[in-house]
Amino acid sequence: MLDELITVAVVGVDGSVTVEDMPNKLAEYQNRVGGYIEPVSFEWNGQECTAFVDEEGLLNSKSMNPLLCMIVGHPFLVGTGLLCGGVDREGNNLGLPKTFANILRGFPERAVQCVDDTEPGVAT
Numbered sequence: 001m002l003d004e005l006i007t008v009a010v011v012g013v014d015g016s017v018t019v020e021d022m023p024n025k026l027a028e029y030q031n032r033v034g035g036y037i038e039p040v041s042f043e044w045n046g047q048e049c050t051a052f053v054d055e056e057g058l059l060n061s062k063s064m065n066p067l068l069c070m071i072v073g074h075p076f077l078v079g080t081g082l083l084c085g086g087v088d089r090e091g092n093n094l095g096l097p098k099t100f101a102n103i104l105r106g107f108p109e110r111a112v113q114c115v116d117d118t119e120p121g122v123a124t
Contacts, residue, residue, distance in 0.1 A: 032082045
């Protein structure tokens with residue numbers, strides 16, 4: 001991993017999403033997910049991305065993360081997830097695509113604001 005900052009999104013089991021710049025170092029990834037990391041590849045808008053989760057999350061009885069499952073398109077992920085971009089030619093992790101990071105900023109509050117509570121189930 002390179003010694004630089006990359007843009008990532010941290011997706012908590014409580015539905016929180018925090019977009020931040022962090023050092024592109026293994027220890028930082030492990031700190032964010034709370035254990036050894038396991039990559040889960042996915043695509044966003046045709047671009048390669050990676051979610052990192054705690055490799056021993058199931059063994060340690062971590063809670064299901066429904067929002068992470070929805071974002072990544074995986075049926076069962078537990079614990080806090082860390083989203084970043086794909087990898088470069090040397091295998092170093094890249095930051096989230098800028099548009100994806102911008103969409104995730106303020107989520108899920110922004111998603112909740114899109115629903116008009118005067119007409120249940122109708123998005124505005």
